[in-house]
Amino acid sequence: MAVLGALSLTLEVPEIETGVKFYTDAGLASTVEGNVARLRCEGQDRDSIVLLGGYSKKRLHHISLRADDLDGIAARICEHDGKIVNAPEGFEDNGLWIEDPHGMLIHLSEHAADPELMAGNPYEINAPGRVVRSRRSAMLPGASYPAARPLRLGHILVFSPDVPKSVEFVTEALGMGLADRAQDIIAFCCARKDSDHHVVAFAKSPGVGFHHASFQVHDPDEVGRGGRALHAKAGKGDWGFGRHTIGSNFFHYIQDPWGSWFEYYSDMDHIDDYSLWTPTNYDMADSLANWAPEVPHDFVHNYEVDSQPAREHA
Numbered sequence: 001m002a003v004l005g006a007l008s009l010t011l012e013v014p015e016i017e018t019g020v021k022f023y024t025d026a027g028l029a030s031t032v033e034g035n036v037a038r039l040r041c042e043g044q045d046r047d048s049i050v051l052l053g054g055y056s057k058k059r060l061h062h063i064s065l066r067a068d069d070l071d072g073i074a075a076r077i078c079e080h081d082g083k084i085v086n087a088p089e090g091f092e093d094n095g096l097w098i099e100d101p102h103g104m105l106i107h108l109s110e111h112a113a114d115p116e117l118m119a120g121n122p123y124e125i126n127a128p129g130r131v132v133r134s135r136r137s138a139m140l141p142g143a144s145y146p147a148a149r150p151l152r153l154g155h156i157l158v159f160s161p162d163v164p165k166s167v168e169f170v171t172e173a174l175g176m177g178l179a180d181r182a183q184d185i186i187a188f189c190c191a192r193k194d195s196d197h198h199v200v201a202f203a204k205s206p207g208v209g210f211h212h213a214s215f216q217v218h219d220p221d222e223v224g225r226g227g228r229a230l231h232a233k234a235g236k237g238d239w240g241f242g243r244h245t246i247g248s249n250f251f252h253y254i255q256d257p258w259g260s261w262f263e264y265y266s267d268m269d270h271i272d273d274y275s276l277w278t279p280t281n282y283d284m285a286d287s288l289a290n291w292a293p294e295v296p297h298d299f300v301h302n303y304e305v306d307s308q309p310a311r312e313h314a
């Protein structure tokens with residue numbers, strides 16, 4: 001086996017206070033020690049986002065993935081143009097620290113699996129020829145609903161200067177599977193057993209960087225309500241409510257204080273056994289969404305790369 005799921009991402013940021021406000025507004029719980037902030041989903045015993053304050057600008061420090069067979073992975077890193085490196089100063093020297101072919105730092109550890117999430121009520125809708133609800137409303141008044149509460153970090157999308165090379169590395173060296181892609185511009189990779197459609201994804205850019213972290217919520221309504229509420233509080237860009245073609249998930253993205261994105265999602269495709277999955281190479285028309293509002297002009301802009309021309313639309 002190999003990579004089993006996403007654990008967390010660590011960002012360097014100018015100051016942690018705005019990040020703590022953004023992510024706690026998003027529904028994560030925070031702890032702050034000195035210039036380090038840790039954000040986690042309520043009910044989980046581990047962090048999903050770590051912010052390191054005091055840097056000149058936002059930059060991806062590393063992503064952390066849950067894995068097994070670390071010795072097997074270590075033996076494959078160099079032949080696929082990666083590097084095994086020492087733990088960065090201040091971080092535990094456990095598991096395996098590596099750099100991918102583009103210098104992106106990845107921490108692999110044999111962290112225990114998260115507990116199974118409790119199943120809620122089925123999300124069903126009245127449809128032609130199939131009435132599942134009569135003599136009652138589906139919706140309560142908006143104020144009746146609690147704030148969105150992320151259940152778990154599902155996936156991390158990062159920028160890559162060479163998407164096929166990044167895919168080769170995570171599939172051949174880290175034992176992931178290519179779930180789907182759109183040409184050589186964007187690619188989505190999963191674990192090979194019992195995985196969300198994607199755990200790590202790559203979007204083409206002149207350099208590496210963090211694009212978005214995506215958190216699962218209970219259902220599409222919570223995606224929509226949570227996205228709208230967080231957008232109002234954060235005061236920057238948003239994209240959604242919409243539905244992806246690749247992965248099928250409903251989404252709402254809200255821009256974080258540094259120009260990257262936070263995603264609420266619901267109803268993502270599941271791959272129980274990668275050997276029974278066939279990847280599709282989609283046209284660019286389906287690379288971003290099946291349906292959604294207009295894409296923000298800087299949705300795929302990598303603010304971690306200096307002197308990059310702004311992209312109009314993906």
Ligand SMILES: [Fe+2]
Pocket residue numbers: 155157212214263
């Ligand atoms: Fe996403």
